[in-house]
Amino acid sequence: MPTALIALALGGFGIGLTEFLIAGLLPQVASTFAVSEAAAGWLISGYALSVAVGAIALTAATARLPRKQVLVGLVVLFVIGNLLSAIAPNYQVMLLGRIVAALCHGSFFGIGSLVARALVGPEKKSRAVAVMFAGLTVANVLGVPFGALVGERWGWRAAFWAVTGIGVLALAGIVALVPAGAGETPSPTVSCRSAPIPPSSLRAQVGALRSGQVWLTLAATALSYGGMFGAFSYIAYTFTEVGGFSPADVAWLLMVYGVGLVVGNLIGGRAADHDRDRALVLALVGLTGTLVAFGLLAHSATASVILVFLLGVFGFASVPGMITRVTDFAQGAALAAGANVSASNVGNALGAWSGGLAITAGLGYTAPLFVGAGIVLVSVVVMAVAAHRAAHHELTQ
Template identity: 55%
Template sequence: MPLGLLALAIGAFGIGLTEFVIMGLLPDLAADFGVTEAAAGWFISGYALAVAVGAIALTAAATRLPRKPVLMGLLGLFIAGNAVSALAPTYEAMMAGRIIAALCHGAFFGIGAVLAADLVAPAKRAGAIAIMFTGLTAANVLGVPFGTFLGQQYGWRSTFWVISAIGVVALIGIAALVPSTRTMAAGTNIAGANGAAPAPSLRRELGAFRSGQVWLSLTVTVLGFGGMFGAFTYIAYTLTEVSGFAATDVPWLLVLFGAGLVVGNWIGGKLADRSIDGTLLGFIATLVVVLAMLGWLAALPVAVIVLLVLMGGFGFGTVPALQSRVMRYADQAPTLASGANIAAFNIGNALGAFAGGLAISAGLGYTSPIWVGAIITAAALLVMVVAWSTARAGAPSAERADAATRVTTTTGAIATSAL
């Protein structure tokens, strides 16, 4: 494994920690700044919106610049944003720190995914992306409980100082371990016919969006992740009000969910290196079943524990394949499309949370967001079937036969592993 992937994973860990640890610190922030919990909740919503904006705007602005220095600059922005949060004397200053840190989030993962793919041979790109995103999953499993504990023991500001320090470590690691574009593995998707990378061009990057497959991929990302997060956003209410768990059990149940994320991300990356579309079809179809069973069996604690792990695994297991797919169909200009896919993840998060909230407000109960999530995920599956069939129809006959074989093999392997 190239050591540069480890540096990228550390950066992903820090950024993931910034995004998710705030959930455990909201009561302390609300009390410290003298605002309601709803107002404190904007530290989450504002962050997500800024991620979507930064994923497109900063990636587009940096198109003509070398990727490694851009990634280092983004980490500098991340460190500054968390330092502002740690020092924030007012609610407004804290919000500013959150937005500054969020702006780098989408661009970091978008550009970092391209760099990760370029560090390895073409057949191992999805696995390389999965290694980078392991940092994000580790942030859920290890970082969030530790960051919440740290904030509760030493004050919430200490958590943001530690996150800033993690950013410094990642910055040093990328500077030392990630090679420049010209020295990356031969045969990368940014190389031209003579082996040299084409000159960066915003026009070329925007041209990637002329591909219908890029738009289908982005739609699958929005709906697939939207469905999972529609269920996950309100899962604490389901666990306590329907499943009968105590409130003190929720953090440890979320650690189990996070463990599912880690395993699913690793398996998804491995399978996506064999067949991107087959992995997505298998994982998304299984996620629909898992969500439906969770909605049906929510009153049974043992079933809920198992299904919570599976929801994390099959939900996040799609990430390497989704990121790889959009980069594949934007192969001559993958950077902006990769950033757009990160924005799509966050749009999906917002969509799922909004739809799940509407269901609860309509009086449909605390399992209703899970059923809404299952419906949205089923829509993602339909779009993925369209994307796969149209891609297969446009491929040469021999390639279509090979693709069909890989889809069948991968889907069977996923179904077997789910038993």
């Protein structure tokens, strides 16, 4: 494994921590700045909105720049954002720090995925992306408990100082280990089809998004994320109100889900390198079945533990393959990778909204699981259509 992938994974870990740790620190932050819980919640929702905007805007703005330089600049932005949060004298500066840190999120994972796949041969490109995303999945497991533990012992500012330090380490690793020109042109050992020369101008990148396969993949990404996170957003209520777990149990159950994300990410990357479209369809079918089974068996504590793990496995198994697929059909355009991150965040928002509507309609706390299954089923259909069209096009060439 190239050591540069470890540097990228460390950057992903730091960015993931920034996203997740705030959930365990909100009460302390709200108390420090004397703001309401709703205002403190903007430190989460404002971050998510900024991720969606930054993934497109920053990727487009840096289209002509060397990708290593862009990654270095993004991590510098990440460090500045967390430093602002650590030293924030008031709520407004804290929110600004969250927004600044979030702006780099989508572009880092989008451009980083292109650099990661350029570091290995074409037969390992999805696995390389999975290694980079491993940092994010591990952060999902450790983020909330890390923030809560550090915040309880040394105060919430210490958690942001720690993440700032991780960012500095990631920055040093990227500067030292990522080769100059990585992801700019295909390796001599890689065919043009698997690693096309990336379009550099913004106009060319936008033109690369005209492919129907790109939009089908983006739609499948948004729907798969929407179905999973629409259900996951209300999973604590499902555990306590249906499964009979205590509120104290929710933390370790979420860690089980996080471990599933790590496993699914690594398995999905390997499977996508073997037969990508087949692996994507199977992952989405598995996610649909898991959501349905969870909805039917949520009253069983044992089944809930197993199924929340599988929710993580199948939920993230499609991520590496979706990213390499959308960038392949967009001829390696960084804007496509950024759009994939934006699509996932849009899906998250729509899924959570749909799940909330189901609960508000009085359908119970298992309803988001069935709603999520329905959304992912649409993703299965979209992905199956995309795979069929791609196979037919390949046969006619």
